[in-house]
Amino acid sequence: MIQLFCGWTGLINFLACATLALIVLFKNRRGKINLIFALWSFSVAFWSLGYFAWLFTPEHEAALLWSRVLMGGAIVIPTAYLHFALVYLNLDNKHRLLIAISYVFMGVYLILNFTPLFIQSVEPRHWFQWWPVPGPLYHPFQIFFIIAVAYAQFLLFRRSQTAGTEVERKQFRIVAWGTFIGYLGGSTNFFLWYNIPVPPVFNFLVTCYVAFVAYAIVYYKLWDIEFIIRKTIVFTGILGLFLFAFLCSTYILNLFISKYVGIQSDNIAALIAFAIGIVSYRSVEAFLINLTDRYLFQKKYDYQKFLKDATRGISKIESLGHLLNLVVHFITMKMRVKCAAVLTRNKDTAEFCLVYQRGFDKRYLDYRLKDMDPLILYLAREKEGVELEHIKGYIGAGNRKTVKGESPHVYDFHAIKSRMEELRAACLVPSFLGKELRNILVLGEKKSGNFFSTGDINVLFTLAQESAIAIENARLYDEAIKKTQELGEINSQLEYAKNLLVKALRDTEVANKQLQDTQAQLIHEQKMATLGRLAASVGHEVNNPLTILSMNVSRVLLKFRKNSDLKVGEILDTFDKMEQNIGRIKAVVNTLTGLLKKSEKGKFEPLSLKLILEETLPLVQFQTYLDNLTGTEVEFDVPGHLPLVRGDLERLQEVFLNLFINAYHAMEGKRKRRIRVHAEEEPEQAHMVLIHFEDNGCGMTEEVMKKIFNYSFTTKPPGRGSGMGLYMCKYILELHGGDIKVSSKIGQGTTFTLSLPACSDTAATKGEGQQAKSG
């Protein structure tokens, strides 16, 4: 049984090692490390082959020959391994002598191998049909083997502790442990040589080193041969299955059936194993592929899924913030990092700003890196992900980074390192849009404490490039939305401004209307005031004669009561008085109707200035009825040749009425009161007439003169003046295309100078107006 097991495991070892050796060799036939690894691997394969053949040979001679073949492989193993280890650890130059001695030793023993000094013979031993009997020179080999392997092992373990970066340390550790387990398994062979009953059942552990080295290769890119590694493992796995099935069935048959049936159990067992193999081949292959994918190539498997998931998510996002959130979240969850962030380039400030983060504290929120920062320069130029461990390695290597096919470029790796430490970044991945560096993914340490493998960085790099496009799209989208919002805002502002304008226009219209209304109201009020004064005056003027009349009548009635024989002749004098008073009333009525007849409203016509003045005077007398102004001397000096003026009689009468009233008021209390109105043609403008309206009243101050034409300005006591009069005068004159000015001296009098346009087809003034009774 043990013999069979050992034999078949030998075959598996042989196939695995030989395949690995060939693959490594063909990968780079000139590479030093490839050659030496191949030599070592072949030696193990050779040994394993010998094992297989020797154990299955029934004849003594053949067994001896195969055992010498086997030992031939075994002689090469320590030297090749030591050499490989030294080359791998980059120590071969220092240990040239050791390597040379080792090879000499190997050469000597390869020759000695075919003498009885090394292997005396083969003989059955314990579980084995044949086992070599050691010659006297076997023992030094044994010692050499142990020392060489132990030294190589020691160097590997030591390096796994002291290597510059954690990645390297891990890589060395895997190789060291793999080979250690392999050698430990292989060393179970040695006991039977010294007749110690320990079977070499752990030979299969030799395969371990294959697996471990393969893992190191795949994971840490010792050599880039993952695909073939997978095939090797699947192949050896299936062979192992056959072997296992064969062994089991042989054992079971031997145990039960062979006692009763005299059939050669091995052949039946082989048939059963074959059948099992055929039946289960597919599923076992699938299982093994799955197994290698899941455990050995797990990352690769995950990466595909990772990228697929990420791409699916990214393509759906529109808003930039949302997208960055997703990218950072995704990286944090899938890469299982402690923190992650995105730095994005701001074109305006030529800076990289930390725009989105997870797991950083607040002070990172305004983290900024200048375009010329060594870290940015490095990423922009190298166009690859960078790991803090690598940067540490480059610092060790003298700040030098060699890019394939280019001359080495010198970077300030110290600065880069401190930047990355500032950013708490274990890994940075640049993201390009075209050739321009746009974003940087910042990845903190992994929660597991593991390092970023080349595979990690590659997949992140792919993700970063894909997201660059998406980020750009999202940025444009956001910009478009912002622009739209801005436009909307401007639009609403314009709308608002328009509304204001419309409102302002409407307000102006209303104000205009109000002004017009006010103006009309003013004119109306002025008229009502004039009319009121007029009515009161007329009342008095008519009521006095009416009273007399009434008394006359009552007198006659009383006389008639006393003397019913009263004769008309006795009361004739009373009738005379009555007639007189009726005449007075008639005169007042005539004056009024005369005035009213002439004031046709709103009509501009040629008017005689003298006529206007003379017709205004009775109005003035009515208006100033209570003011006791009798005895005022009024002089009109209007030359006969003066042209007619053009105007509205009623309005112009209103003007002069106001001027008269003001003059009377100004002259109140004066012993000698005089008003002089003097008209002349404007000396400079032939078509204008000037009227100087002078009084010898109290005059006014400069201050008052300035305000005298203002709306509602008055110096008169309340109830006496409204402040409208002169304002209306100015308004009326301007309406006529004329003007009014004032000059005054306190205590001496005031002169108003009016200008009015002359009528073009002018004629001399003619006709006399009616003059009302004065006082």
Added chain:
Amino acid sequence: MEKVGESVAVTKLLIVDDEEGIVEEVKDFFLEEGFEVATADTGKGGMDCIKTMKPDIVLLDIKLPDISGLQVLKMCKEISPNTKVIVNTGYVDQSIIDEAEKLGRDAFLQKPFNLLLLKEEVDRLLAL
């Protein structure tokens, strides 16, 4: 100003008005009625009369050539409170009417009025 008749027992009437026709009518009528009648055609003249003759009744016009009848009324009430004053005017102005009432006029007659009405008022005031 002129004085007509003199009697201790007769009632004294003063007419202050610048309207000649009215003064004449009222004077004639009240002389016939047996009153002692004085007349004045200015405010100042009226005031002098009031001082000297202390009339029982004054017929006072507001609109006078020199001063306002209201001034005469005020003065009259100050120096001769017992004198009854009948204010009259042809000038229609409520503020003047109110002012006269405030100053203590005893009666108000709006022109035109006739002699019968005036006599009624005079009798009423004398009976008080």
